[in-house]
Amino acid sequence: MKKDFLWGSASAAYQIEGAANIDGKGPSIWDQFSHIPGNTYKNTTGDVTIDFYHRYQEDIALMREMGLQAYRFSISWPRILPTGSGRVNQEGIDFYHAVIDELIKNGIEPIVTIYHWDLPLELQQSYNGFGNRKIIEDFTNYCKILFTEYGEKVNYWITLNEQNVFMEAGYLDATFPPQENDYQLYFNANHYATVANAQVIDLYRKMKLPGKIGPSFAYKAVYAKSCDPADVLAMENAQELTNWLWLDPYITGKYNQITLKTIEKMGINLDITTQDIEILTKGKCDFIGINYYRTQTIKSADKTKEAVEVSKRTVNSNIKNFATDKLYLKAKNQYLPTTEWNWAIDPVGFRIMLRRLTSRYDIPIMITENGLGAVDVLNEEKKIHDDYRINYLSQHITELEQAVEEGCNIIGYCSWSFQDLFSWLNGYTKRYGFVYVDRDVDDNSKLLRYKKDSFYWYQQVIKNNGIKNFNNDNE
Ligand code: BGP
Numbered sequence: 001m002k003k004d005f006l007w008g009s010a011s012a013a014y015q016i017e018g019a020a021n022i023d024g025k026g027p028s029i030w031d032q033f034s035h036i037p038g039n040t041y042k043n044t045t046g047d048v049t050i051d052f053y054h055r056y057q058e059d060i061a062l063m064r065e066m067g068l069q070a071y072r073f074s075i076s077w078p079r080i081l082p083t084g085s086g087r088v089n090q091e092g093i094d095f096y097h098a099v100i101d102e103l104i105k106n107g108i109e110p111i112v113t114i115y116h117w118d119l120p121l122e123l124q125q126s127y128n129g130f131g132n133r134k135i136i137e138d139f140t141n142y143c144k145i146l147f148t149e150y151g152e153k154v155n156y157w158i159t160l161n162e163q164n165v166f167m168e169a170g171y172l173d174a175t176f177p178p179q180e181n182d183y184q185l186y187f188n189a190n191h192y193a194t195v196a197n198a199q200v201i202d203l204y205r206k207m208k209l210p211g212k213i214g215p216s217f218a219y220k221a222v223y224a225k226s227c228d229p230a231d232v233l234a235m236e237n238a239q240e241l242t243n244w245l246w247l248d249p250y251i252t253g254k255y256n257q258i259t260l261k262t263i264e265k266m267g268i269n270l271d272i273t274t275q276d277i278e279i280l281t282k283g284k285c286d287f288i289g290i291n292y293y294r295t296q297t298i299k300s301a302d303k304t305k306e307a308v309e310v311s312k313r314t315v316n317s318n319i320k321n322f323a324t325d326k327l328y329l330k331a332k333n334q335y336l337p338t339t340e341w342n343w344a345i346d347p348v349g350f351r352i353m354l355r356r357l358t359s360r361y362d363i364p365i366m367i368t369e370n371g372l373g374a375v376d377v378l379n380e381e382k383k384i385h386d387d388y389r390i391n392y393l394s395q396h397i398t399e400l401e402q403a404v405e406e407g408c409n410i411i412g413y414c415s416w417s418f419q420d421l422f423s424w425l426n427g428y429t430k431r432y433g434f435v436y437v438d439r440d441v442d443d444n445s446k447l448l449r450y451k452k453d454s455f456y457w458y459q460q461v462i463k464n465n466g467i468k469n470f471n472n473d474n475e
Helices: 029-034 052-066 090-105 121-127 134-150 163-171 183-206 229-252 257-265 274-282 308-314 347-361 387-405 453-463 467-473
Strands: 006-010 070-074 109-115 156-161 212-218 222-224 288-292 296-299 329-331 365-370 410-416 435-437 449-451
Touching: 006 109, 006 365, 006 453, 029 121, 052 090, 052 449, 052 453, 070 156, 070 410, 090 109, 090 134, 109 134, 109 365, 121 134, 134 183, 156 163, 156 183, 156 365, 163 183, 163 212, 163 229, 183 212, 183 229, 183 274, 212 229, 212 365, 222 229, 229 257, 229 288, 229 296, 229 347, 288 347, 347 365, 347 387, 365 387, 387 410, 387 453, 387 467, 453 467
Parallel strands: 006 070, 006 410, 070 109, 109 156, 156 212, 212 288, 222 296, 288 365, 365 410
Antiparallel strands: 296 329, 435 449
């Protein structure tokens, strides 16, 4: 990898901070959602999580010990602005200065995510959050505060984390807040978020700050189930509605015509103005953040009963006369193993995705998440032998190295995650970290940190600037 390549790891505020109700922080939509019984695994909440808020120095010391070069974390909007706009909470501002300073002091590059899903509850309750175009102004004002406070210290900004995921889960599947199930609302809310993203990138440039800025996208490269042209066409439909709908405006500054027409034919009235179109052209990203976990396989709608999985979505929708399942269906890929959570494990798909991105857009790419969620066991000697995680990461990094040799411009790699953390709907059963945190649904656990085998393995990867050299050295 190039000299300035960053080997890092990632997290998000709601998943690590805890301290949900102290030092002036306001409630977020996730605080409310996780407190409604039945929404999360065994009703786990982010009230305490792994208490990064009080233990950040201990965690950053572990990062330093590992040799981590970058740490991606998010800022909690309601910790900065308890009601989303208006009064600023100085204790929140100070907290993130302290975290950023501590990272820099320890030689670790802070990569700051501005929005990782914890919208201030007030904005949801007063005007429906992302469902209203007012969000664009409030998001811009929030960003202005962050750029003014931290702009000189932070070289990498991530605007929105996985807009595609929080939109789909929040506005179609109703599994995340605000638990809506409405295609018309989904497409408009998504569009407002896309405009908000572009507007703050434009603002960042106008403020003449030294760093780079871009969103993080959950990219699932799509495969056709077969070479039947009907399956391939279905795959193309899926690309429009699951990838290009975001990547095109982020990177090229406009939606492509096929995406727009597809949405229109679905009976959607997209609330897009000429001013929006201008904002999009001014807010192209410097790099694209990619969160990669899996690929998806697609088949055409005509031939099957596998439609059930996708059709569920339209059950309560206000628009019942269309569904994406007329355009494409999800299918199983018989060539790929899966995780315990049934996510396809596909390291080659990682490389395919990077190559597709490069050939379509030719843009610098930062891997902002990649990792394996698994059940980890702390044994009697207080060790965690997570060779399955080492295998997963090692296969993915190997493909990443290949992609670089093949011409992809990758500027960094952040695994998900450094410490174990709260997995939105899965509590602490599904763990991703290099550092085990003694934490379960029970808020009284001790929150002690233990280094897993993968901690020492990643330490070597960083030291050797990748897997290739590391493996050669060990031969
Ligand atoms: C991404 C999110 C992360 C993280 C990860 C793993 O979509 O950006 O916040 O949680 O997925 O997901 P999960 O915890 O559901 O397994």
